[in-house]
C-alpha cells in the first residue's frame with residue numbers, strides 16, 4: 001500500500017545540508033502494523049513527515065526517492081491532492097495531543113469540523129458522528145464529553161480524542177508518531193491496546209514510530225530499525241527479538257526493562273554509550289562504528305548495505 005524507495009530528506013542549516021533521512025526504503029502492506037524504532041534524531045519522524053509532506057519546505061526538502069501510495073508518487077503530487085490524501089487516506093497522530101487540539105473549541109466541534117469539510121456532513125450529522133467516534137475510542141459518556149474542551153480531558157483521554165479525529169474519515173493508513181511517549185505507563189498500555197483493537201475492527205494499516213522497544217514488542221508485526229538517517233535492520237517482530245543481528249538493535253533490546261527478572265535478579269539496564277552522529281556531511285562507512293564494540297577498519301571503509309540474511313530479515317552490518 002505504501003512503498004518508500006530511496007528516500008532522502010535534507011534540511012538546510014548554517015553549517016550545510018543536514019541529511020536527516022538518507023536513503024530509506026520502507027513498505028507498509030494492507031492491514032499491517034509496522035514499527036519504526038530508533039533513538040531521537042535518527043530520522044523516524046522526518047520519514048513520517050515526508051510521507052505526508054508536512055515538513056517545513058524550506059528548510060526541508062525531499063532530495064531523492066519515491067513515496068508510492070497505492071502506486072502514485074506523493075513526492076510529485078500537488079498540494080491540493082496531498083490535502084485530500086492527508087484528510088481521508090493517511091492520517092497522523094502526534095505525541096503531544098494538547099498542542100494539536102485547539103483549546104477554544106469543544107472536542108466535538110473539532111471532530112465535526114473535519115467531517116463537515118471532508119465528508120460534507122451537515123452540522124447535526126457531523127456532531128452525531130463525532131459522538132460515535134468518541135464512543136469508538138472508548139471515551140465514557142460520549143454524548144456529554146463531546147461538549148467538553150480539551151483541557152477537561154486527561155492526557156490519555158486527549159490522545160483518544162486525537163485518534164478519534166484522525167480516524168473520523170476512515171483512513172487506510174494511520175501514522176502514529178510516539179503516540180504514547182507523553183503518557184504514563186498504564187495509560188500507554190491502554191492506548192496501545194486501543195490501537196490494536198481499532199486496527200482489528202477497521203482493518204487499517206498502522207505505521208507506528210517509537211523510540212521504545214517495549215512498544216515495538218507490544219504492537220508490531222514488522223519492524224524497521226533506523227540509525228542516523230538509515231535503515232540498519234528490518235525483520236518481523238519475532239525475528240527481531242529472537243535473533244537481533246545489528247549491534248545497535250541488540251543494544252536497543254538490552255535496554256528494555258525485564259519485569260520477569262527484576263524480582264529475583266539485580267539486572268543492570270544497559271545503555272548504548274555515545275550519541276547519534278551529526279548528519280551534516282556524514283562520513284563514509286557504518287555510522288554506528290563510533291559506538292560499536294565490534295567495529296574494525298573495514299567498517300569505516302564503506303557503508304554497509306542492507307542485505308537479506310533470511311527471508312524477511314535484512315541487516316546492514318559487515319558482520
Ligand code: SF4
Pocket residue numbers: 246247248286287288289290292293294295296299304316317318319
Ligand atoms: Fe559495528 Fe562494523 Fe557492523 Fe557497523 S558494520 S555495526 S561498526 S560491526
Ligand code: MG
Pocket residue numbers: 040041044045046178
Ligand atoms: Mg520524533
